[in-house]
Amino acid sequence: xxxxxxxxxxxxxxxxxxxxxxxxxxxxxxxxxxxxxxxxxxxxxxxxxxxxxxxxxxxxxxxxxxxxxxxxxxxxxxxxxxxxxxxxxxxxxxxxxxxxxxxxxxxxxxxxxxxxxxxxxxxxxxxxxxxxxxxxxxxxxxxxxxxxxxxxxxxxxxxxxxxxxxxxxxxxxxxxxxxxxxxxxxxxxxxxxxxxxxxxxxxxxxxxxxxxxxxxxxxxxxxxxxxxxxxxxxxxxxxxxx
Amino acid sequence: xxxxxxxxxxxxxxxxxxxxxxxxxxxxxxxxxxxxxxxxxxxxxxxxxxxxxxxxxxxxxxxxxxxxxxxxxxxxxxxxxxxxxxxxxxxxxxxxxxxxxxxxxxxxxxxxxxxxxxxxxxxxxxxxxxxxxxxxxxxxxxxxxxxxxxxxxxxxxxxxxxxxxx
Numbered sequence: 519x520x521x522x523x524x525x526x527x528x529x530x531x532x533x534x535x536x537x538x539x540x541x542x543x544x545x546x547x548x549x550x551x552x553x554x555x556x557x558x559x560x561x562x563x564x565x566x567x568x569x570x571x572x573x574x575x576x577x578x579x580x581x582x583x584x585x586x587x588x589x590x591x592x593x594x595x596x597x598x599x600x601x602x603x604x605x606x607x608x609x610x611x612x613x614x615x616x617x618x619x620x621x622x623x624x625x626x627x628x629x630x631x632x633x634x635x636x637x638x639x640x641x642x643x644x645x646x647x648x649x650x651x652x653x654x655x656x657x658x659x660x661x662x663x664x665x666x667x668x669x670x671x672x673x674x675x676x677x678x679x680x681x682x683x684x685x686x687x688x689x690x691x692x693x694x695x696x697x698x699x700x701x702x703x704x705x706x707x708x709x710x711x712x713x714x715x716x717x718x719x720x721x722x723x724x725x726x727x728x729x730x731x732x733x734x735x736x737x738x739x740x741x742x743x744x745x746x747x748x749x750x751x752x753x754x755x756x757x758x759x760x
Numbered sequence: 761x762x763x764x765x766x767x768x769x770x771x772x773x774x775x776x777x778x779x780x781x782x783x784x785x786x787x788x789x790x791x792x793x794x795x796x797x798x799x800x801x802x803x804x805x806x807x808x809x810x811x812x813x814x815x816x817x818x819x820x821x822x823x824x825x826x827x828x829x830x831x832x833x834x835x836x837x838x839x840x841x842x843x844x845x846x847x848x849x850x851x852x853x854x855x856x857x858x859x860x861x862x863x864x865x866x867x868x869x870x871x872x873x874x875x876x877x878x879x880x881x882x883x884x885x886x887x888x889x890x891x892x893x894x895x896x897x898x899x900x901x902x903x904x905x906x907x908x909x910x911x912x913x914x915x916x917x918x919x920x921x922x923x924x925x926x
Binding site: 628631658662666689691697703704707717725742743746758759 | 776778779780781783797802803804806814821822825832833836837839845856858861865866867884885886892893898912913
């Protein structure tokens, strides 16, 4: 059975998109405001009687979206929670198009650092249809799922579609580093001397922080902080664990 | 620019080289890992070459010495590192590979920095240089016979064959 959630509301600004959740099972539902109310994405094989329904308006994505509308973050009381209605469309849908089920797969994949499972679920969603808060959530899950290329694609494409979303802009920038910015910098012959010192003497100082400069030991300490206090902080000193 | 490794058509593959060390890392690890000297922001340190890891994983003590700005980071991300789930933030870092021959390389890389509470659990592990957001951004080759790490910018060259000139 496929079921859709609908909730009537009041005092909600135009264009508002909220993140709501069935907290008992942590199934997120991304709801879009329409002229007739909030309409969630459908979810699959859920018996609503099994759930305790809670609107969760104080979740971070909710606050983020509200902040972008220029409206103060709402409290639960501002919404007509009593008028929440749960209706079933009675329509069967393919599980692969079941958004709540997909989010559950993404979450499980993230917890297990399972890139393959994440990619399979991620590929079943049309991300151009998703609000920026949902895309940002998927970026974080992709990072946790050890799917860095999916995280980058989600962030860069989401940032292009939502230039107003500051966190997506930041994520896209961080996940797409410039790479090589200079390739004509002079060599540092002391590097070979430092590495040679480590090869020759590392065993004498195992599991201690050492400071080496131009192939000479400057100091030893249990922590890097203590070592820097002892020998100072300079860019030509190599600090490492022996 | 000194070119140390060339494609078959004489196009440049590597423009710099640096010596590395080999060392087993951690209490239970017996196989050696490649430890490369790199400069992360202003701190010269060693990092493990790890193509199985995404991003640069910055050791908490090095991150503390660098003094990163949390406001510019993507906070509250979670990464699986050596089988453990670690919370932290993603940063853009300036990294430099200082050549002992040829030219040094300056890069902007994506770096994961564990939250401070993971510092104790991290112990004496060094930083890691991962593939996505770091190693994917330049060409590199390893010569285990001489413990030499060769590197160079990606450039436009598409030839997949490389060879070393005498």
